[in-house]
Amino acid sequence: MDLGGLTVEEYLKENGIKPSYQRIRIFEYLIKNQNHPNVDTIYRALYKDIPTLSRTTVYNTMKLFREKNITQMINIEDTETRYDADVSPHGHFKCTQCGNIFDVRMDVSDMEVEGLDSFRVEETHLYFKGTCDDCIEEKKS
Amino acid sequence: MDLGGLTVEEYLKENGIKPSYQRIRIFEYLIKNQNHPNVDTIYRALYKDIPTLSRTTVYNTMKLFREKNITQMINIEDTETRYDADVSPHGHFKCTQCGNIFDVRMDVSDMEVEGLDSFRVEETHLYFKGTCDDCIEEKKS
DNA sequence: GTATCTGCAAAACATTTGCAATTCT
């Protein structure tokens, strides 16, 4: 993740977000841990350092980040929403064994999709589910 | 939707599902109404005819259908899971105005995706979000 | 007659809301 040479604080300001302590820490977490976390994972990780942090603040912050377009939502399972600070067009692969989500580079321009003429497309989401290499190896041994 | 000349009852049996009255009615609803309904929509529609029906049964049934691979889950919003009795590979477009979901034909073989070599892919999901033609027209007038 | 299926009520879980206390400028 590259913020174009900006600090997190500058990047947030640039995108119309007041850089509060919590918001900076949450965004820092997102770019340092490219693990596509859900709200609870973010909360637990930061709670160690910021014991006053509440889940509500994480929810509020993720909602704000989404509105300002500096994160995208990943809805693969119905049970949890995960987040990605990389908003460039790319896909995801979720391993159903370990639960990890991996980035998948994709060239949307390659995609020949019929029947989209009558729609104004604002978002494109592509994801795969299956088993990752590590989990395949694990089963063999 | 084509069941290959089978009745719903035969189709369910064929797929290892005991064709109870509720299951038949639910599956019939899915193939007659290609509206990608959520559990509540299915429940409300059938409740008129089957007043003893419970949401639990709809949930149970949808879980069973998924396991037997005669429906697929559509997770576009974090708030609701929707279902499709068409399990052939295709994408979806959700209009954020009216909430309708439309099928989008796609040829997966056209898709050039890098970095999937190390994964065993079991499912591919493609969806778009935006505004449909009807809702664009509506705003103009 | 025994397995399975259904459906009620309660529980579980993620997310949102209302509001009071806190923080920042």
Next chain:
DNA sequence: AGAATTGCAAATGTTTTGCAGATAC
């Protein structure tokens, strides 16, 4: 001081679970 932000507690909405009664083969 005034506006925005935080965080608690309660509410909401969806889905799951436990279990008793009904149904089917």
